[in-house]
Amino acid sequence: MAHIIRPYGDTMDDGKVQLSFSLPVPAGSRALEAARRIALAWGFHEAEVVHMAPMSDEFTFFVVYAATQHGIDWDTVEGDRDDSEKPMTMDEINAFIRAHIGRKVVVVGACTGFDAHTVGIDAIMNMKGYNHHYGLERYEMIEAHNLGAQVPNETLIDYAEAHNADAILVSQVVTQKNSHVHNLTEFIELLEAKGERGRFICIAGGPRISNKLAAKIGFDAGFGHGTYAEDVATFIVKKMVQEGRK
């Protein structure tokens, strides 16, 4: 039997959601009705506009509560990755590398293209890491090279070749006009043109990157918001062993 799920407000299956949005109209009773109507047009019912505020002469902000009848079958949902696979800890990863690989694993990472944000690659690679999760530089059995931001794809690949990297991490934070997809695609195309796609484990990361998106572009994995160094390291070392890379 299908396991249908709907949003839960304070009663099972009430379908309640909170929405906030703005409309390019002046605030007033017409705007209030427009906000309600637009929520109904989206398929909600019982739409209630609880807040309306003018933001300028031409724009108005709304907070709306509404209910939906739509649900989906929980049993048919597949996640971006397998939630039952837990990452190893830093110590476990180091021990795993010693036992199964027997040398330091070389990881090269950068934020590529014009993207100037180091925050993502730093969270994964810097000694200190992020949110009390140490970065790869702290891992005894990992040799981590963080090239920083605004690194051309060519430079990153050349560097990975020169340092015999096992894995390359490509970070993309800016997503305006799909620049992240463009940069990531170019990276894979460059590697393929050199016939070296198979030489490295390639991982894409960034707040808007999903495993599915990364796989579609040709990466081995993609890591999004909430990823820590151990998630990335676990993937790399397991994949290396799985594929017999030493």
Add this chain to the structure above:
Amino acid sequence: MVTNKLNLPKEKIDRARELAKNICAPVLDFIDAHTTVTVERATLRLLGADGVSTEGAPVPNLVVDALRDKMSEGAAVWYANALVQTGLEQGELDRRIAEGFNIATLPMGDRQKAKELAAALARRQFSRIDANRAYRESKLEEFKGRSHSPLLYLIVATGNIYEDVKQAQAAALAGADVIAVIRTTAQSLLDYVPYGPTTEGFGGTYATQENFRIMRQALDEVMEREQRYIYQTNYASGLCMPEIAAMGALERLDMMLNDSMYGILFRDINMYRTFVDQRFSRMINAYSGIIINTGEDNYLTTSDAFEKAYTVLASQFLNERFAYAAGLKPWQMGLGHAFEMDPSIENGILYELAQAQMAREIFPEHPLKYMPPTKHMSGDIFKGLVMDNMFNFVSKATGQGIHLLGMLTEAIHTPFMMDRHIAVETALYVMNGIESIMDEIEFRPDGLIVRRAHEVLDRTLGFMEEVERIGLMESIEKAMFADISRSRTGGKGFEGIVEKGEGYFNPVESMLERSLGLA
């Protein structure tokens, strides 16, 4: 009026300023002896050189590129010589240069005559800057008491100047006192300034003189309607610091991001280049009455805000020293810092309060520029909004000068119009509600806040003594700032530095130094 709540020892603060002076002295000697391609281009801009080739190369770039082997004499005399030798009107000469005419092919005629012409051209542009400054001052006087305190600072970043204008006007109407147009990603690494109005950019909009003018006009409209001065801000940092400062002076910008070391650390621009460029650009900012904003907040995106708090204070002292050396007055020094401590730290907000109050007391006349949480913002917009409002609280309580409003959607997307609306509404609520809080509150002399401030000051002194001992450039090489290491000859723009020759001539520099009392 800043009241003393932390009882920081004056002799320690004086000692830090003395250390800053010693640390900066050898760098200032280097600066004095050198010019750069962008200093020369800024000089040409302040002689009125304008225009662009069909390939998009600005006239100042074409002139300086043609004069590369004469750079030690300064570009101004050669540009003026071309006017004398050809007898052309300036606009006509610029047009021919844009079409490929190489002024370096002309022999030097009467050098004295060329110098006098160059000085006259500079005076013409300076009088435009004087008029801008006078206009700003008259409007600030007319609308006195209408701005928020601290000034509320909002960013627009659509990539399209005409879209920016709509968002900026809405933001100003909503209550923003300061509008900053974020630049497109990587403009800081261009060794020229793009030309004309622009409608394409990534994560921001190109800083061009025409875009400055368009935004100025839009903000002035809102100013008149709201009877409140709206400050316009842009970013000087990068390979064209002096040129962007010149454009800002000509188009009456009011604030400019201008840090003495940001380009080195965070954009990998050569350190010699940045040091020379920042001085010239800051002299222009000083003369045009612009408030600079320094970039200490950036340190905390790569280093830990709790552990490395002293590097922020040390950098504030260095930025202050470099600012004085460029003729800036304390009221023009928007020294930066940020609310970036890990939100899981127990008493973290008290440590933030200590840091902000400490900065306030050490730099009492400076309009401190306080940045909101970014590093620890997540997709949880509800928690993010609370974090932003703790920041609003600390900022108001400690009397910061320029308050960059935090966005609840930080780390998700560039702000929606409604994100800004929520930011302004909640900030005004908090700030109005605690208007006089610090008149009512004193800190325990032996309490956590006072002890933390003293400890940060002590660590700053220790750190600055170390920097003094090994030298500023060596300290940067050793990653003592922001945990980032940069080599002296590495980074972008190194090839653009030239030692000034015996006969180096720069009428803009002389006029700036003379009027700022630096000569």
